[in-house]
Amino acid sequence: MSDQEDLGADVYRQEASELVQSIEAGLMALETDPDDRDRINAVFRDLHTVKGSGAMFGFHELAMFVHEFETAFDRLRQGKVAITTALIELSLQACDQILCLLDDPKAGAAASVDILHRLQRCLDGSDKGEDGEHTPAGNAAEGCRVTFRLSEDALMRGHDPEGFLDELRELGPTKVRALVDRIPPIDQLDPTACLIGWDVEIEGAVTSSDIEAVFLFTRDDMTLEIAPLSDTPSAAKADDNQGLDAVATSPAPGVGKATGNTMRVATDRLDDMMDRVGELVIAEARLQALAQCSGDATLMAVAEDIQRLAAGLRDSTMSIRMVPMSSILGRFQRLIRDLSATLGKQMRFRTRGEDTELDKTVIELLADPLVHILRNCADHGLETSEARLAAGKPTVGTIELSAEYAGAEVVITIRDDGRGLDAGKIRARAIEAGLMAQDADLSESDLYRMIFEPGFSTMSTVTELSGRGVGMDVVKRTIASLRGQIDLESEPGHGTTVRLRLPLTLAIIDGLLIEVGGELYTIPLAAVEECVELPESHVSEHSNSSFLNIRGGLVPFLRLRALFDVTVQPTEYQKVVIISSTGARVGLVVDNIIGNNQTVIKQLSPLHAGLKSFSGATILGDGTVALILDVAQLVATGRMIEDRARRENAA
Known part of the structure; x- marks a missing residue:
């Protein structure tokens, strides 16, 4: 297989996987609303696309399997059979088989046959009339004539005329005649244009819906005429009493033109593009600094133009990388459905915030x-x-997954209404596993976080789903690698809530540049609420109060000079930057506020990755490095101050 063929097959695998997710989502929706005709047609279109593209890229075994699956599903689409739970279950198994054939086209032949046989038996069991015979489709004619012409760019768009003819041949004995009246002289011939039409006579009981199903994806940009075989081709408009509706469609003006087309781009190319945009932003900042130092009006004007263009390019590149949460939520519907059957528990899965977008790498x-x-x-x-x-x-238990923006982060919340975490059981298992001492005095929050430790599990036996203590450890390590945070809350008898706080992107953000003790730091601008002057009563580092009164509300504050162990004398007028994360606020006392800047995030080295107050670094216009403050960590520190003050007041 050539490199081009390999690339085409890889693209098809990716597209087919996404289509299978769409099919699964449609099937599960039909389980709750079996009369949704639009959903049935959407599933059928997805199946048709998987089949047609599979044959084109050499996945013949897969195409044959999907063809039989599609044929069986067509009986449901035509209303010949009713949707049942058993039918949906078998259809989902067929989706799993499609994914298996994508991975290894030669494997699973026996499984394919078994699934199709069981699917057929399921359909036959619900497709019988009162006399026990199959009910034939109504409104069928004994033979028809089909005349069709595809759009001129059909070949370039991946449509295969021979494939359409093969599907028509499957409806009954056929006679095919090519229509060549539109082919120009050879010196004017465009070899990529589809200029041939076809006139096909089909014998047997065929309905108009059978014909339309063949051209389901090309109806908007082709000409199609259907008439009973007894009529002439021009008599396309047949009487309904003759049993076959005549159909004649022509492409609407503008149809077939590229409108909102999309194309697939390899992720590594996007990453490379993002890196180059990041370097451009750094170079633009250096140019801006040089222009301001020079005082040259012409140079400053050029620098401003480049700054505007770089900002536009940055925003465009960032938007290309952003992907909605809905792109991964579909697979979770199937997961919960399967878990419900495996565990014998009734459960429903709800989602909110499907349109919330995250960087592709993060998602x-x-x-x-x-x-x-x-x-x-x-x-x-x-x-x-x-x-x-x-x-x-x-x-019926409920599991809910929601996503929402919160400043510079996206907060993903997973909540269930189950039994909640058992603090006593967690403590006993942690002591047994040597993760904590017998007399250790841990808060309930810290105790709950034990479930993220490697090898920790409250299950006494290993099952197919749990018991090895691996899953939540994977969660902790992955979220940490994404510079995210995990919050865990639980109320015995009422359920558990897990919140994942993740950065919107791992690439470029807007930042607020500040100075502390002569060093520059960056705060993600989206997390900044406001900046205020530090009150004179709080200037002394020996002040008893750790709270500011911001319009009647108490906000804990941190002195970054103390946090970073700065010995240089502070400036006369210190400022407080109020930042927020997941609804909580904290003030950061700084020496100076420099201004806004575009921040290209650079990961810290493994040697410095453990520094809790910093999430990365950036290069400034003068070539110096500024550390990026970890907002979530600083807000958590502020919460600790608030909790300690509350306990002292209670005592």
């Missing part, structure tokens, strides 16, 4: 942690229907 690495958390919710969190009834809860 790709997020899928596995979310799977582990959802499995834990289903296995450890939700009770059986009997236990829920005894506790006065609905028999």
Whole structure:
């Protein structure tokens, strides 16, 4: 296989995987709303696309399997059979088989045959009339004539005329005649244009919907005429009493033109482009600094133009990398459905904030942690229907996944209404595993966080789903690698909430440049609420108060000079930058506020990765390095100050 063919096959695998996710989502939606005709047609279109493209890229075994699957599903589309749970289950198994054939086209032939046989038996069991015979489709004619012409760019768009003819041949005995009246002289011939039409006579009982199904994806940009075989080709408009509706469609003006087209780009190319944009932003900042130093008006004007263009290029490149949460949420619907069957628990899965976008790199690495958390919710969190009834809860448990923006972060919340975490059981297992001392005095929050330790599990036996203590450790390590934070809350008897706080992007952000003790630092601008003057009563570092009164509300503050162990004398008028994260606020006392800047995030080296107050570094216009403050960590420190003050006041 050539490199081009390999690339085409890889692209097809990716597209087919996404289509299978769409099919699965459609099937599960039909399970709750079986009369949704639009959803049925959407599933059929996805199947048709998987089949057609598969044959084109050499996945013949897959194409044959999907063709039989599509043929069976067509009976449902035509209303010949009813949607049942058993039918949906078999259809989902067929989707799994499609993914297997994508990975290894030669494997699983026996499984394909078995699934198709069971699918056929399921359809036959619900496709019988009162006399026990199959009910034939109504409105069928004994033979028809089909005349069609594809758009001129059909070949360039991947449509295969021979494939359409093969599908028509499957409807019955056919006679095919090519229509060549539009082919120009050879010196004017465009070899990429589809200029031939076809006239096809089909014998047997065929309905107009059978014909339209063949051209389901090309109807908007082709000409199609259908008439009973007894009529002439011009008599396309047949009477309904003759049993076959005549159809004649012509492309609408402008159809077939490129409108909102998309193309696939390799991720490494996007990463390389983002790196180059980052370097451009740094170079632009250096140019801006040089222009200001020179005082040359012409140079300053050019620098401003480059700054504007670099900012536009940065925003465009960033938007290309942003992907909605909906791109990974579809697979979780299937996960919860399968877990419900495996565990014998009734559960529903709800989502909110599907349009919330994250950097592609972040969202790709997020899928596995979310799977582990959802499995834990289903296995450890939700009770059986009997236990829920005894506790006065609905028999059906609920798992909810939501996503929302919070300053410079996206907060992803996974919540269940199950039994909650058992602090006593966690403590006992942690002591048994040597993770804490017998007399250790841990807060409830710290105790809950034990579930993220490697090898920790409250399950006494290993099952297919849990017991090895690996899942939540994977969650912790992956979220840490993304510069994210995990919050865990639980109320016994009422459920558990896991919050993942993740940066919007790992590439470029807007930052607020500050100075502390002569050193420059950057704060993500999206996390900054306001800047105020440090009150004179709080200037002394020996002040008893650690709170500011901001319009009637108390906000804890941190002196960055003390946090960074600065010995240089402070400036006369110190400032306070109020930052927020997940609803909590904290003030940062700084010497000076320099201004806004575009911040190209550079990862810290492994040697410095453990520094808790910093999430990365950036290069400034003069070539110096400024550390980026970790907002979530600083807000957490502020919360500790607030909690300590509350405990002291209570005492």
